[in-house]
Amino acid sequence: MNRHAEASQAVPEPFDETRLLDTQRAFDSVAPDYDGPRGNNELIQRMRTTMWNTVGAELPAGSRLLDLGCGTGLDAVEFARHGYHVVASDWSPEMIERTRARAVEAGVESRLSAVHLGIQQLHLLGGRFDGVYSNFGPLNCAPDLHAVAHECARLVRPGGSLVFSVMGRICPWELGHYALRRRFRRAGVRFGKGVRAVGMNGHTIWTWYYMPREFHAAFAEHFTLTSYRGLSVFLPPPYMVDRYRRHPGWYERLGRMDDRLGHLPVLRDMGDHFLIVMQRR
Numbered sequence: 001m002n003r004h005a006e007a008s009q010a011v012p013e014p015f016d017e018t019r020l021l022d023t024q025r026a027f028d029s030v031a032p033d034y035d036g037p038r039g040n041n042e043l044i045q046r047m048r049t050t051m052w053n054t055v056g057a058e059l060p061a062g063s064r065l066l067d068l069g070c071g072t073g074l075d076a077v078e079f080a081r082h083g084y085h086v087v088a089s090d091w092s093p094e095m096i097e098r099t100r101a102r103a104v105e106a107g108v109e110s111r112l113s114a115v116h117l118g119i120q121q122l123h124l125l126g127g128r129f130d131g132v133y134s135n136f137g138p139l140n141c142a143p144d145l146h147a148v149a150h151e152c153a154r155l156v157r158p159g160g161s162l163v164f165s166v167m168g169r170i171c172p173w174e175l176g177h178y179a180l181r182r183r184f185r186r187a188g189v190r191f192g193k194g195v196r197a198v199g200m201n202g203h204t205i206w207t208w209y210y211m212p213r214e215f216h217a218a219f220a221e222h223f224t225l226t227s228y229r230g231l232s233v234f235l236p237p238p239y240m241v242d243r244y245r246r247h248p249g250w251y252e253r254l255g256r257m258d259d260r261l262g263h264l265p266v267l268r269d270m271g272d273h274f275l276i277v278m279q280r281r
């Protein structure tokens with residue numbers, strides 16, 4: 001989903017309930033079209049596959065997983081189909097409805113339950129999980145990352161894993177794209193300190209951007225950093241999918257460079273998102 005289409009601006013702290021509701025309304029408004037041809041496009045699916053493989057390598061089928069910001073349930077249904085037990089949560093009630101419908105359609109309701117719950121409300125959730133994952137930036141919308149880390153430590157068993165894909169600060173394609181158009185403020189939006197107002201579909205998503213190590217710092221008390229890598233470092237971000245569609249062969253070559261080199265020092269700090277894996281001590 002293109003959350004970068006409209007202008008962004010710096011805003012003062014602190015975060016409040018109104019802003020969480022803005023973000024909720026923004027995602028409610030795109031839920032019906034979220035899986036459409038631009039929403040779940042080829043560039044998104046490439047990153048999604050890397051997430052699926054990473055969760056699969058960390059945790060065996062049968063594990064109990066918590067999905068933070070599940071959207072329409074594309075990942076949750078995939079994992080439930082492969083024998084995982086998933087609690088899928090999201091702050092947008094419309095997204096949760098889509099996840100429930102998808103679970104019924106796929107016949108995996110016995111292994112997938114969908115709950116309307118914001119990441120900022122994790123203290124309301126009970127249970128014990130082998131792993132928590134979050135795909136495509138829900139954690140960029142969480143007002144207090146230290147509180148999230150604290151709740152994950154309570155919910156995840158010792159030795160369990162966190163696998164998160166998070167929007168990073170250095171996206172080379174985005175920098176180049178906007179700088180060439182002399183939209184320097186837009187090019188620099190990810191570098192801003194604190195929360196940013198990002199437009200989508202006429203609404204505002206209140207967003208924090210992170211470098212991977214800056215992100216891990218919030219979790220460091222309870223979770224060891226296992227690995228991290230850049231996603232869409234050489235490839236453009238998903239909202240530039242038209243470029244990919246004009247020259248798929250050429251861009252697939254860039255995708256293979258992402259697969260091979262995205263874990264290397266320096267490159268792993270770049271990309272549209274980064275994928276970070278942590279282990280509960």
Ligand SMILES: C[S@@+](CC[C@H](N)C(=O)[O-])C[C@H]1O[C@@H](n2cnc3c(N)ncnc32)[C@H](O)[C@@H]1O
Nearest residue numbers: 027069070071090091092118119135136138141
């Ligand atoms: C870009 S979508 C990603 C959805 C899904 N993970 C995927 O891979 O397609 C971001 C999701 O985060 C959810 N979200 C935003 N703020 C949230 C919050 N505070 N708590 C929980 N979910 C939130 C949105 O409703 C939306 O479904």
